[in-house]
Amino acid sequence: MTEAPFVYVDEDKIISHLLCAVCQQPFINPHKPACKKHTFCFSCVKTLSSCPTCRHSIHGVEELKPAEDQMLLTLLNELVVYCSFRKRGCSWTGPRENLEAHKERSCEFHHCCWTARGCQTKASKKELPKHQVDCEYGDAQCPEGCKFVCERRFIANHLDQNCAFIKQRRREEELRENQRKQKVGTFERRVL
Numbered sequence: 794m795t796e797a798p799f800v801y802v803d804e805d806k807i808i809s810h811l812l813c814a815v816c817q818q819p820f821i822n823p824h825k826p827a828c829k830k831h832t833f834c835f836s837c838v839k840t841l842s843s844c845p846t847c848r849h850s851i852h853g854v855e856e857l858k859p860a861e862d863q864m865l866l867t868l869l870n871e872l873v874v875y876c877s878f879r880k881r882g883c884s885w886t887g888p889r890e891n892l893e894a895h896k897e898r899s900c901e902f903h904h905c906c907w908t909a910r911g912c913q914t915k916a917s918k919k920e921l922p923k924h925q926v927d928c929e930y931g932d933a934q935c936p937e938g939c940k941f942v943c944e945r946r947f948i949a950n951h952l953d954q955n956c957a958f959i960k961q962r963r964r965e966e967e968l969r970e971n972q973r974k975q976k977v978g979t980f981e982r983r984v985l
């Protein structure tokens with residue numbers, strides 16, 4: 794059994810002929826075993842050794858045939874589902890067969906790939922790459938060239954406090970400044 798990828802609107806009103814006896818959910822990729830009488834989701838029946846309804850034996854996955862009942866397939870395709878990202882705020886509902894296209898083309902609730910790090914950005918599949926290129930939570934390398942990598946939002950802090958390259962440069966500048974002061978001092982002692 795697989796986790797239900799669809800959340801149905803009006804789940805209670807779905808007619809029982811559309812439900813798989815194994816998972817109790819509307820068929821996904823419906824197939825019939827060798828008994829040719831009963832229908833199950835492919836993933837529900839593919840590992841079984843007999844039909845769950847009539848016990849007719851199943852000798853292998855090659856015995857399973859896709860259900861060809863057009864009425865059944867149409868009714869399944871027309872079941873109304875919520876968008877998978879409903880909990881993130883997407884209010885889309887539509888026929889089950891359109892869900893993939895909605896998510897690919899119009900859903901604006903895809904998560905940034907750095908969600909686990911705390912990025913809250915949601916966008917369409919098309920817009921997301923633009924955000925991810927300079928997402929504050931993405932990896933960034935120190936622009937000074939010290940090879941240090943951290944989340945982009947911490948780079949300023951690194952440059953301010955920890956960058957070995959910048960520290961080295963400051964030490965060199967201090968050194969030059971001290972040498973300059975010494976020279977000026979020597980010069981002043983000589984002329985005064």
Ligand SMILES: [Zn+2]
Binds near residue numbers: 820834
């Ligand atoms: Zn099933």
Ligand SMILES: [Zn+2]
Binds near residue numbers: 847
């Ligand atoms: Zn059967």
Ligand SMILES: [Zn+2]
Binds near residue numbers: 876877878883884896
């Ligand atoms: Zn959506």
Ligand SMILES: [Zn+2]
Binds near residue numbers: 912913924928
């Ligand atoms: Zn992000």
Ligand SMILES: [Zn+2]
Binds near residue numbers: 937938957958
């Ligand atoms: Zn650095």
